[in-house]
Amino acid sequence: MDKVSIVVPIYNAQDKLKKCLKSLIHQTYRELEIILVNDGSTDRSQKICEQFLQKDSRILLINKKNEGSIATRQRGIDEATGKYIMFVDADDWVHPCMVERLMGQVADDPDIVVCNCYRVLSDRALLKRKNESHYFKENTTVKGDAIRTQIVEAFFHGHPFPATLYAKLFKSELLKESGQYVQRLKFLGDDLYLNLEVFLKANSIKIIDDPLYYYRAGGNTSRYMPHHFHDITEGYCIQKEVIEHYYQDSLSKHLGGISIMLLNSFKLSLQNLWASPMTDQEKAEMIKRYCEHPAIVEATMNADANKYFSADYLTAIKHQHVETLAQLGLSQYESFRKRQRKLALLAKVL
Template structure:
């Protein structure tokens, strides 16, 4: 293969995933692209995950295991970045898995770029997922990524040039660390060359109790505040507008929860944050939703009727 000489470091944070870990590892080890350094960071697992990792490291020299005290997914990923030696870096979550041509397609896409992104499929059960694997790639801009929820929200499904992210680390104090990491990459490299492989190559496994299913309103608001820091420093109108929309969307979501649980202090905090940004969106829709909370609730329920059940649980 043309690019086989280029090593890809794959960083996998691992915590109590004994039921899914082998599926993840096998999908990586049996990829068509083989020049891999697979750094598995055992973040203090108390189940059989550590033994599974040790067994695989004995069978395949590409598997490197780091054992550390539990400190969260960001800490685990940062530990992996610290010792990565590949020309490229990829992140895979230990309960997910990848297409057999995942790395082959991504490294082909990064030939003329610094970052390449592929599509993904949500899976709610174990087993194979049918996917169209015809190779399609197109160039996109950093601001295109920032506007696209599916492309900007996760660090998996991406291949980064090592030098691009060598000095960037995950926030160990925020739960929505992927969005912040991507924001750092994009805002610090506004002329970044990005290719989008328009093929679903990453399989994101949605399981009950997973972190993304239990994100608290406080965490969402905290992320909005982090974006506000970027917003305050930004001078370019187009970027400022996109950041304002990101802040408003997240704050609307957080306020919706605070209204249900009747936390007046947090409602006021949400309103104050949105008031500072809403004009920059240039969109009357966000002004209306900011002014009329009941309308935002109506939209949420219309799009997902199960929100009524969720409200009762709250």
């Protein structure tokens, strides 16, 4: 029986961590290595991990300084000894047969097995929704160049093929030999850019419709992310390099896709400023620098992006209408906080 390493990055997850860990130690597939990587939590997360460590010898606990999810997941990959690796976020949980069902798909030796997942609002999952995209209409195997043309292309356009690291089973060697893209990021985007790299390397992928992973909605943070703009622009550069190398036959279409993705993410960078301790003057100076970034300038010149976005939005970026962009960021920030509060209230009721 092949060993599966489950990597759980943990940061201040005390309220949800027990449910996550219980779902792992009670898996019907027993040949597991459960790697808990505590990323400098300041709450009771470490204490909870230590309690589970005493209960199950398959658990390995790594306590380290806070470095963010990229370094935390990579530490788990480095420590893993299983033939396969899967990731579970500390505030989510999984079906008791998840590993068994994923391992039931490896007879044909796929490099990656992907399952469906439920998006839920509470511990009891009374309100849940699974991914209904065409990628999960039936169980299927994608091989060779079809991975590039049918799967990886989704990462350039925001299509509903999951770019998350959870709800997937990877060959360990594939992950251990990857990571060049995420090394260029500081905090954000490791899911997308690690997947981008490993899917381009994969020879075979098995996709099953079984929803085996329970992802908690409403977990996006409203705290300031100082590296957000760096990571979205560096991510654009990574995608552009990949497209120019692998997609000369469809260059224009995919450059349009990543331009649209970048300018959508730019709105989140504007929103992110309002979670910062910056003064209004500092925000204004930052927005001006954002608008001058070569990736943003290039994206605003893309023909597909010009068809997709309003002229007012693109004009505000091109001509550095700082007040307009600041107001857009504030409006989005206030709407986001309202949604967070509603989801939190709904989760308590459920």
